[in-house]
Amino acid sequence: NAGVTQTPKFQVLKTGQSMTLQCAQDMNHNSMYWYRQDPGMGLRLIYYSASEGTTDKGEVPNGYNVSRLNKREFSLRLESAAPSQTSVYFCASRYQVNTEAFFGQGTRLTVV
Amino acid sequence: KQEVTQIPAALSVPEGENLVLNCSFTDSAIYNLQWFRQDPGKGLTSLLLIQSSQREQTSGRLNASLDKSSGRSTLYIAASQPGDSATYLCALTSGTYKYIFGTGTRLKVLA
Numbered sequence: 001n002a003g004v005t006q007t008p009k010f011q012v013l014k015t016g017q018s019m020t021l022q023c024a025q026d027m028n029h030n031s032m033y034w035y036r037q038d039p040g041m042g043l044r045l046i047y048y049s050a051s052e053g054t055t056d057k058g059e060v061p062n063g064y065n066v067s068r069l070n071k072r073e074f075s076l077r078l079e080s081a082a083p084s085q086t087s088v089y090f091c092a093s094r095y096q097v098n099t100e101a102f103f104g105q106g107t108r109l110t111v112v
Numbered sequence: 113k114q115e116v117t118q119i120p121a122a123l124s125v126p127e128g129e130n131l132v133l134n135c136s137f138t139d140s141a142i143y144n145l146q147w148f149r150q151d152p153g154k155g156l157t158s159l160l161l162i163q164s165s166q167r168e169q170t171s172g173r174l175n176a177s178l179d180k181s182s183g184r185s186t187l188y189i190a191a192s193q194p195g196d197s198a199t200y201l202c203a204l205t206s207g208t209y210k211y212i213f214g215t216g217t218r219l220k221v222l223a
Contacts, residue, residue, distance in 0.1 A: 031209070033211055042213045042214055042215035042216050043213040044213070045211065045213075048209070048210065059212075090156070094211075098144055098163055098205075100146065100158050100161050101146060101158070101211060
């Protein structure tokens with residue numbers, strides 16, 4: 001069982017470059033989430049998709065865009081990367097609001 | 113705005129102790145609360161999920177309780193072991209289906 005798969009696992013970008021973080025789940029989950037984790041700050045919600053076709057802002061959406069490509073895939077795009085976006089990014093999914101959430105292994109992004 | 117707090121930020125205990133980790137939240141209108149474990153450099157592993165209608169959930173040496181009226185959940189770990197060393201995070205669903213995390217408690221169990 002693959003669960004939640006994130007690609008890439010590691011990435012180094014130069015300031016101003018763009019990139020897309022990919023997330024896919026094979027559990028037929030309806031909701032998907034993107035978080036960033038910084039030292040001492042826990043996980044902060046960037047964007048989420050409650051169901052296919054919908055996306056909403058979380059706590060820290062500035063500098064990011066998302067696409068819910070289909071039920072399986074939810075991508076996070078950095079249009080012009082900044083050093084402040086250096087972080088570990090996690091994708092999560094769950095079937096519905098009252099079920100367990102499952103997480104990917106994370107993408108470690110460094111912006112220089 | 114829902115705020116989730118975990119105190120203490122770090123905790124060291126000798127092996128064999130029973131311990132309690134705390135998770136506090138400001139808005140009692142929640143759907144559920146989930147406890148996770150995170151090992152250094154790794155992803156999150158789900159431990160327990162408590163629905164808003166439940167008071168507690170148990171899995172092995174772990175017991176999680178939920179008191180919505182006081183805005184608090186606790187994770188009780190019995191007979192702690194060095195392998196329990198990790199960061200423990202709580203997360204809850206409220207309002208517009210957002211899934212919000214606390215800042216975590218870093219636990220070290222000393223052999």
